[in-house]
Amino acid sequence: MKRATIYSIAQELDISASTVSRAFSKPELVKESVRERILATAQRLGYEPNRAARGLATGRTGLIGLLIPDITNPFFPPLVRAIEQAAAGAGAEVLLVDSGASGSNEPGLIGRIKAQVDGLIVASPRMATAGLKRAVAGVPTVVVNRAVQGLPTVVCDNSGALREAAEHLYSRGHRKVVLLRGPGAAWAAGRRAQAVRRWAEGRDVELVELGPLEAQFEDGRAAVGELVGSGATAIFAFDDLMACGVIAGLSEHSLRVPADCSVVGCDDVLLARTVTPSLSTVTAPVEELGGRAVEMLSRVVAGETVKDEVVTGTLTLRGTTGDAPRS
Amino acid sequence: MKRATIYSIAQELDISASTVSRAFSKPELVKESVRERILATAQRLGYEPNRAARGLATGRTGLIGLLIPDITNPFFPPLVRAIEQAAAGAGAEVLLVDSGASGSNEPGLIGRIKAQVDGLIVASPRMATAGLKRAVAGVPTVVVNRAVQGLPTVVCDNSGALREAAEHLYSRGHRKVVLLRGPGAAWAAGRRAQAVRRWAEGRDVELVELGPLEAQFEDGRAAVGELVGSGATAIFAFDDLMACGVIAGLSEHSLRVPADCSVVGCDDVLLARTVTPSLSTVTAPVEELGGRAVEMLSRVVAGETVKDEVVTGTLTLRGTTGDAPRS
DNA sequence: CTGAAAGCGCTTACAG
């Protein structure tokens, strides 16, 4: 048996297909009694509007494309969920594309989906700006966690929380601090490094920078080798994954956290709660980030002009920060 | 400027739209010289076939719907990626729907997307069988990691690896073992429990079962309280997340892993490598799981009959398993 | 190998 259409319903009820169509797309234009009969037989026939047909007629697909670099990085799943749920609230579905962290083929991936979405949310921090702008030309696009001239943007600002963390460590006696930088091409990596660097300037603090490094557990762990014996008593890692690597590395060198060395991460992903001791970090309001992105995208799709938005991370002190060891 | 269509290209080249259409959908039917000219001007005009129009004409959307219970559970991101990449290889895109672990609204979510996908991959272990079958009626569907009568299925069998793990612990002197069961409604939870239980039968092993429990870090941690002083020397957790909770809980009770207690997880998610000590667990071939699901779905969509498939997990011994403590 | 034409299932001005 074929799928029901507006025509089969119209025929059944001896009315026009236009009216059936309106009963779904503009219900207020249809007399209530008629609408009820339409809805009832639609229900009975298991009718669902054909999205392709609707899309062809309206030019809208009801789909949002979401490009992320690596769903396997624990920062992204909550973001994906937030975006997906916000989209559902707006009656849209999410087309997920994971670029496998290789910024180079992202323009191609965008090309693959741009013709079938109403808009794009791009959360790929490392893709080259020029390529990004070229790739999204003609599609309503919102960029997440990255500033791109000329494209609407919603970013999370962690500078304040990072400074707060630094201040906290300072008050606990830390005077030599390591900064593990994230990937050179990642916008957020630059911002976070800058925040710590600026804080250290003009204070009696020695800041040792390492990196840029890949934002991976192993890179964090490996970095510890270079730090042991440096006299540093606290480490800022680019993100939580690296921070967990650092914790593992410290433990391999028989250094206790936080007794011998404090560690601060960034993002507050699931891992931050599951390491022992649990990680002091900057909590990103991921739900808000995703929600704003979707909302902003709806505006852009509707042709409104939007202005960039900023959400702010907050400091969450847990078990990896403590007094500097006496030397 | 409006988007290019097959008509604008046809006009430009003074040929028929049919030919332009064929150049994209059945290139071998078009003379090479003509095809080249078409492709060239398509390129120049930035033409992309309108998916909605193609979908309306062919009845195919090129979309696969993927239903998962919780993208935030570390088991799923690698699965999602595997499915997405396999789909890309097959020229399909993935519509991701996360039910937020609430099995109850999953039929609704399926209803929301079933009209716009060519097929469905359902990886929701807890949804009621009857509701699931009703919800997917009429859409080609493949079920992952769960057996459902009458629906094609690809599951991961961890029984062998779990028995192997148990055997290993036995050889290291463990004679009292705890089994932390997963969610009662989850198919995999039943299977895993059964594997351990069957192994223990007829051996001089005392098996203590706890649960069903939610598959969460906190549940694992909380469970430790009930185990301390029980005399058990090894713990099988339903999955890695629970296992990590158990490790944290043991540490809070000043018990060393594996010196005082061994721990075995299941799945081998990212967390398993980032805990200290790293987790002994059963590695699920997630990529294969996802790849097979997509492949099977293509077959089902094509109307072929398929038979259920099974991939098998393998034991990965790391740092949380060792000799039973001498008592 | 190519073209003319019908059809996929909607939406939406337009007329009533």
Next chain:
DNA sequence: CTGAAAGCGCTTACAG
């Protein structure tokens, strides 16, 4: 409030 009709941009038998 409702209907007839055109149109969205493709695909695909059919004829040549």
